[in-house]
Amino acid sequence: MRNRTILSAVMAMFIAAGCGGGHDDNGGTPAASNAHAWMNTSLPPQQRTALLLAAMTPQQKIAQLTGTPGVVPEIPSCYGARHITGIPDLQIPTLRVTNGPVGVGQNDCVSPGLPGLPLSSLSSPASAKATALPSGMAVAASFDTAVASQFGDVIGRESRNLALHVLEGPGMNLARNPTLGRNFEYFGEDPILSGTMGVAEIKAIQSHGVIAMAKHLVANEQETNRMTINENIDDKTLHELYMVPFEMAVKDGGVASVMCSYNSVNGASMCENKHILTDVLRGQWGFTGYVQSDFFAAHSTANTMLAGLDNEMPGIDVAPLTAWWTPAKINAALSAGQITQSNIDTALGRRYTQMFRLGIFDRPVTQTAIDQAGDGAIARAIGEQSAVLLKNTNDLLPFDPKAIRSVALIGQAAYANKAVSGCCGGSSDVIPLYTVTPLEGVQNVLKQAGSPASANLTIVADDNSNLAAAVDAAKQADVVIVLAGTIAEEGADRPSIELSNNQDAIIAAVAAANPRTAVVMKDNASALMPWIDQAPAVLETWFPGQEDGNIMANLVFGMANPSGKLPVTFPKKSGDWPANTPAQYPGVTVNGQPTVTYSEGLQIGYRWYDAQNVKPLFAFGHGLSYTSFKMSNLQVSPQSSDGTKPVTVSVDVENSGKVAGAEVPQVYLSLPAGLGQPPKRLVGFQKVMLAPGEKKTVQIVIDPNAASHPLGTWDTASQQWKTAGGQYQVMVGNASDNLSLNSALSVGK
Template sequence: MAGTQGIRSTPADQAREAVVDTALAKLDLDAKAQLLAGQDMWSLPALPEIGLKSLVMSDGPIGVRGVRWTADDPSIALPSPTALAATWDPALARRAGTLLAQEARRKGVHVLLAPTVNLHRSPLGGRHFEAYSEDPYLTGRIGSGYVTGVQEGGVGTTVKHFVANDAETDRFTVNNVVSERALRELYLAPFEAIVENAHPWGIMTAYNSVNGTTMTEHRYLVNEVLRGEWGFDGLNVSDWMAARSTVAGIEGGLDVAMPGPTTVYGEKLAAAVRAGEVAETKIDEAVRNVLRLAARVGILDGAEPAVTELPADIDGGALAREIARRAFVLVRNEGALPIPEGRSVALIGAAARDARVLGGGSAVVFPAHVVSPLDGLTAALPEGTLTYAVGADPNEELAAADKGFELRTVCRDSDGTVVGTGSAPSGHLQWMGDDLPDGVTHDTLHSVELTGTFTPRESGRHTFGIKGLGAFTLTVDGTTYFDEVQGAEKDDPFVTFFGAPVERATVDLTAGDTYEVSLSHVVSVPEHVPMKVVAFTLTHQEPQRDPDELIAEAVEAARAADTAVVVVATTERVESEGFDRRDLRLPGRQDELVHAVAAANPNTVVVVNSGSPVELPWRDEVSAVLLSWFPGQEGGGALADVLTGTHEPGGRLPTTWGSLDSAPVTRVTPTDGELVYTEDVFIGYRAWEKEGRTPTYPFGHGLGYTDWTYDEIKVTGRTVTVRITNSGTRKGRETVQIYLAGRLAGFATAEAPPGQSAELTIELPTRAFETWDEQTNAWTQLKGSFEIEASHSIADRRLRATVAP
């Protein structure tokens, strides 16, 4: 695969490279070193002397946040990456990427910090919702589609996190010990496929170490494998605050150290050259990569951008809804779905009213609106046929102040003088770098007050709290409840963003009345945080009713309806960046709720609103189980489409679902700083099969609203042809999966009306016929003959053909 997308491959590439060379020759050492360090949280400095504008980066992957991490700057929120992978449709991923490029251009962003293509090694990985799959081939295909779509829109990508960044526990310091074969066949494989097939303009190196070397200094994996063997010619940027060494970083192939202005590059890098510790040619290589990216995105004078004709605009809401319903995985259906027309429905669950549409951490964006399941079904069902009951609330702690709050920010200097004001669409405030209200600077800013009103929707004891570090003053309805310094148990620079909120006040309030609220914070950035950040959250929880009473009300609602739809969910304290999961159970009393509702109504449908696997102890008691992942801003509308049968659920599992007790690979906690991947190449479905264990639902599983017959398979060389027939009563879509030597080697989807057949032609990659030989340190061809299987899932193999390599 090496070098298939190399530099200067077309006349346009050659012309851009000439401009890059000319610009590079005009820069002195200090300017070059400056360009390799972030000037702030999200951007690189402009260099007017060569016609270079500032390069702006932004987090993804389900939206484009922009440089302002605030609800006041809304973004389209697509379904989670696990949902996108569940579509098994690279073309749909490509359309998602094109939409995100459109969003990036709207927000002045040149490079999207996405996609995440690490693997679901253990189901306990806290950030798995942000990655695609346990399988490297599926991950590579979906990732390639996403990268292609973004870059066709003239915006760069940074495929992350290179490499083996598969868990969150001690992620800054952990040394992951991985065999060369597992690295090549599993963890490097998606990156390699995307480099070959989509030619990404950037890559992000991870916090962790691999086999003793931190990834921002990993000369072998970056310089020899990524750039040398694969021919990658893009930018290598560090994960934020991952760069640790000036000399080792530049020698290890790290081009840019983010964020700024305090990094190991910049002045320190220029000084290292002058001291003879680093050759200036190393600096030139890194600067050339930055300038090449700038040329591609159109911010280097004299260079024609890589994309001169932009794609047609996309309706973001419509695409978000389409992806969501195509991603829903129907794992069980005993005739309950689709819900027959005219049936009465009891919708149950706190998550049905206050939907969780995305995962926590740096993937968070703020959509302009969210369609909850309650919103979607209210719009879709005839008036008078839908009832709602809370049943059980998965949120066992406070969340950012939102519904009923009208807030604004007031900034003051050390004398108490107001120096600026701003809006605050929620209780979460987060200003990074110079993203401050007009007239406010970090030099003058001493305190920030979130102030405004709260009109509760329920009477009773409301709980208020604080997420963040430092001095706070919390006042509700004229009474000060907290005026102290709030600390942290863990010395983690991200605790302000991802830590738990702390309860600080309980107040009796009346629904419909309006109350004054205020949270003031004295700004102080810890010394170990090398960036200017103002971040804290006013949190809130509504009155907590007796859980038994809530479940009893839900049971009565279910008993009175033809169909009960229960929405269960995880929370931000279960699935988020910054920590791994402790178990796979649903939080709160949601399992108990489902047991009770199922006993009252045989037509119970459970919608599982989680980004990654959870245990389903009641699955055999209910009529249908639908996995909705984190479905994005239009999730409720998509859910109504699928439940009512106007659209078929199109998803197939991109990762195995099973109990934690049965899962073959679970360890995410290092011992003495090391996490040894003792399972080698056996993760996901390969591990389940090797151990002879039966999961709850296997990799690739998913039902539709029709049936399919697999008629014939033919194999010619690396080409597999499969004919299938829709043997059901409705139009539908089938995803045909090809397994070779126990590994996913190809897939394709087909649509057909009832009674009609479809023929799919699937080209298998060369790599499907190879394995990594650790003796020769090279890829070698599989020997002997083996079966190619056309399957509905890894556990439902329909047709076989025996072939030789």
């Protein structure tokens, strides 16, 4: 073992000197004595990486830097444009990449006969099927790390089933603006909620030997002009909000990869933003994984590599988009002295180390069957725990399936006639293994309950031309379920958060026709609800995925108890949100470039509503239940701290109702005056399940040294986090606007 250690050190020095190791500059055959030594699984990943790099020719290395579309050699039935073809002589497997913030999405397998290849392979309904899970926003709404772990577990396991190695997710950008087309992929408006859920997902994915990729670093908070936009963000805001989830992913999640985004930040294109990719990501956070570009996000050869990019994807030209790490361009940069062989070895070495770490070199690239029923049941459970009961006047819900004779389902086709599960306009599109429609879900519940009730579906035309028929159906039914919402996808922001096609008129008319009407929403993020006073019950299910119908019906009929909380604030009216001027969104032209300025600073989401004294429709953290809860006996220990040791917040939570359910104590902190901070910030939460009459003491630890920096503020001058001395207020409740328990925390410096 000592000899191997010495060999590793020699190889590392050889590589660092730019010698390339074991070959001549013309790509000659490496020394045979080192062949396949890197396949010794008893060696650490770094040593195996050094041995492999020493055995490779320069041209082999260059070929491994970028994607290579075509048939997957190990799986001839699969054509893809999301892989890096392996080198069998060196036992380097084909590295296969898939999208997947909400399940195994656009992956590396379509028929080699598909028209329009290679571009068509990037987004096709012919892609390999997988479980279409509820959206990332739904997972965040669970406020439950166990749910995020289940979510990641399904994604990681199915990636292994499909012989995929890299999962481009989780998405960890923040919901700065409610119209962002990709809000559903992310975890909401709060950085600690986003980071906490992302870390749980990352750990679960990587437990299956699959590389998770936190994306999109950083400030990818809009789709409008996303490939050309420059985001001006002050350093304090960048660190305290938008980079916190990524820092948590690195430090707490051990994420193996990070994706650099399309946009520029403070004038530097993100995939060549050396300050963020090297100074912050690697220097401040200690990241040891590799950085992959978003597809076509690189804009140079040498500058991207020197800034910290390690892998360009997808490696094809699609005019006007081009590949920058082609052999010709890399060789030209080497010849010009812009990069060195050592730079190439560094980029490859970072990725190979993670591949060795997660066992990718040590298993065959073979596909196995997905557990369709088992994973579908998990998807259903996730959806049931993520739905948010926004309103329930006079306990209208749940409907009793045995006490009714007829159910009317009403809505436009996009929401009422199919499962909202995606396909085929963006990275989160999953080709579902099966789907359950709303009508099928209701029929399943009625049958399970032994109910004689009938269920009838009325599809309202997109122009509402048959609204009268829907109203008539509502009048004749015992109970009504209106299905409505907002659809969104990658590549475009929503024009507004109003319901499209005048769905508001449907809800208002149907609710007026039958007082026993429940509205079930399927949303990207928040939505405007001008009819809220007319609708007695409203249930938000986000994008439920392939189990849509079962999730909705189980919740509406009480087979499951809603326990989700809002990860985003619902505004009362359009414009009641932070980025509401053209300079903030969608941007203005500055020196010929679309430019957005995050002038709201730290005031996004509930922080803005608090600071501006604007009352939302539904606050961040809000969510009702079919039972009731009481919180009491708040304890903060210690109440005096030096700002370095953990503080434990404990609270008693009691189920004071008649059915089992879950509550989420949320801990917020108000920092000392004079720091320029919003009124409060979320610092911890924990979901607790309780039987009727049961009481539990919940303990939430607030660690000042955590990667989430719960007590910290960013000092730009010193480029460090600091904890100010003074009086902090600890507030606990079940929503950001319902914090009934308060205590003090004194920090002495």
